[in-house]
Amino acid sequence: MMIFSLWRKVKQKLKRGKRPIWQLACGMLLSTACLFLSPAAEGSAGAEPQDVPQAESPVVRQQPEGGGSSVIDALSDMQEKVTVKLRRVYICGVESETIGVLSSADALRMMKQHHEWTAIVDEQGAVVMEQRIDDLSESCKRSAYFGLDKLGRLSLFDGEPKKEKVMRTFFQLDVNYMESSLPKERVEELENGIRISDKDAFNSVLSTYSDYAVARTQKVMKRTY
Known part of the structure; x- marks a missing residue:
């Protein structure tokens, strides 16, 4: 039916005499060819793209570190x-x-x-x-002191605390609670620096003053309510 319709249009143009017969015939042939070829072209354009194999990415080995x-x-x-x-x-x-x-x-x-x-x-x-x-360590045995730093934390010093050579900080002390609980000379001893020369002295001082750590004193106060 579509070819018959095209032929009718060609005959009408021939009667009008506006274009040579060969040009009209070529036009009709091209139009017919497009009609038959267009479904295939549309099918090809609408086809899903196939997966293209890609080269594998190189494996990057991370240098081990840590433990x-x-x-x-x-x-x-x-x-x-x-x-x-x-x-x-x-x-x-x-x-x-x-x-x-x-x-x-x-x-x-x-x-x-x-x-x-x-x-x-x-x-x-x-x-x-x-x-x-x-x-x-041998150097600690020769010069280590326990004392208070400027923020009121129990700290380990290289030399007397007044030299301010902090080697290690342990915990914040509740200084007010400590002063109200301990004899004055014990508080002054810590402020001036407590010399330690062995492991036993180290553990003894740490254990004694851990009772006045802020976190621990807060727990004690909560129990009194």
Whole structure:
């Protein structure tokens, strides 16, 4: 029916004599071809695109860091030599030393021999092994004092508190409560600095003054209501 309609239009134009016969015939052929081809073209345009296989992204391996097991994994992958350091962390004081440049195998063997140690790989790529010791370092035994810092916190000082060389801070003290509960000389003793030279003295002072920590005194006050 569509071809018949096109032929009628061609005959009308022939009668009007406005365009040559060959141009009209070509036009009719082109129109007919478009009618037959357009469904296929539309089908192709409307077809869903097929998935194009893409190259796999490269796997990025993150350098292990942090705990001992991660460092062991890192050392297992290393082939070159590494600098190994030992950091001794005491309840008072820290001491560090460089063990030397070892092969990754020797560093790995040392880590496995000391399961209680932790380790990290520092920014320079050195393996820093950390040993925790439940005692005072030698330097602490020579010069450590317990005292109050400017904010009223129980702190450990290198030398007398007046030198203000704080090594470690423990907790905030309720100074008013402490002054009303302890003899004056005990409060003054803490203000001037309490010399400690061994672990027992350290634990004794810490235990005594922990009774006057702000959090603990607040709990005691709440119980009285």
